[in-house]
Amino acid sequence: MKLADLAKDKTAALIVIDQQIDFEPGGALAVAGGDEIVLGISKLMNEFQNVILTQDSHPKGHISFASSYEGKKPFELLTLKEVEAGSIRSKFSNELLVNYLKRVPHQLQVLWPDHCVTETNGWKINPNLPIEKASFILKKGMRLECDSYSAFFENDGTPTGLSKILREKKINKVVLVGLAGDYCVYWSAEDAHKEVFEVIYLQNLTRFVNFPENSKEKALTHLREIGVQVD
Numbered sequence: 001m002k003l004a005d006l007a008k009d010k011t012a013a014l015i016v017i018d019q020q021i022d023f024e025p026g027g028a029l030a031v032a033g034g035d036e037i038v039l040g041i042s043k044l045m046n047e048f049q050n051v052i053l054t055q056d057s058h059p060k061g062h063i064s065f066a067s068s069y070e071g072k073k074p075f076e077l078l079t080l081k082e083v084e085a086g087s088i089r090s091k092f093s094n095e096l097l098v099n100y101l102k103r104v105p106h107q108l109q110v111l112w113p114d115h116c117v118t119e120t121n122g123w124k125i126n127p128n129l130p131i132e133k134a135s136f137i138l139k140k141g142m143r144l145e146c147d148s149y150s151a152f153f154e155n156d157g158t159p160t161g162l163s164k165i166l167r168e169k170k171i172n173k174v175v176l177v178g179l180a181g182d183y184c185v186y187w188s189a190e191d192a193h194k195e196v197f198e199v200i201y202l203q204n205l206t207r208f209v210n211f212p213e214n215s216k217e218k219a220l221t222h223l224r225e226i227g228v229q230v231d
């Protein structure tokens with residue numbers, strides 16, 4: 001479907017993922033060019049009948065932060081194997097980490113710089129977006145012991161409730177934009193597809209972490225393979 005038609009369609013929603021200060025240049029987990037898409041997203045927010053925002057919202061000392069583990073640096077991985085081997089020191093018990101990693105995709109957690117800590121400046125949604133156009137803001141990643149990339153399911157599979165809300169509003173198509181294209185927008189697109197929404201992923205209105213290498217290409221290829229409309 002064309003974007004202009006989707007904007008007028010009451011059964012379609014624009015979902016703006018994590019367009020927050022910390023993910024834009026100068027932020028704690030800056031995505032290159034993350035600020036370049038703000039104008040284009042603002043325009044769509046003004047056109048769409050239904051707009052939903054998501055906001056990555058972590059407590060201090062979150063399970064996804066490298067700083068929560070002795071000797072770990074941002075952009076390193078926390079794997080089930082090393083936790084089971086007993087080589088990880090953190091405030092989280094080994095048992096908790098094992099149970100968590102067994103439930104998350106690929107049995108690993110990418111470790112990030114501290115970011116989007118609730119109520120900090122970096123947590124705020126870019127104020128240049130017409131935030132008042134959103135019918136609501138879905139906060140995600142609020143549990144200390146679980147990360148949440150997707151707007152639909154936390155990384156351990158717990159539903160966020162978004163599918164239910166969209167169905168109640170009779171929405172069956174979602175247009176995804178925001179940050180980052182190989183993490184939160186990608187996981188949201190994959191889950192929206194699993195939840196049987198028609199999914200349109202706008203690659204010009206996202207930007208990529210591109211870690212590990214080629215994660216952008218992998219994400220786009222996978223989305224096309226499962227039948228997501230990548231425009």
Ligand SMILES: [Zn+2]
Pocket residue numbers: 056057058064115116141
């Ligand atoms: Zn996060």
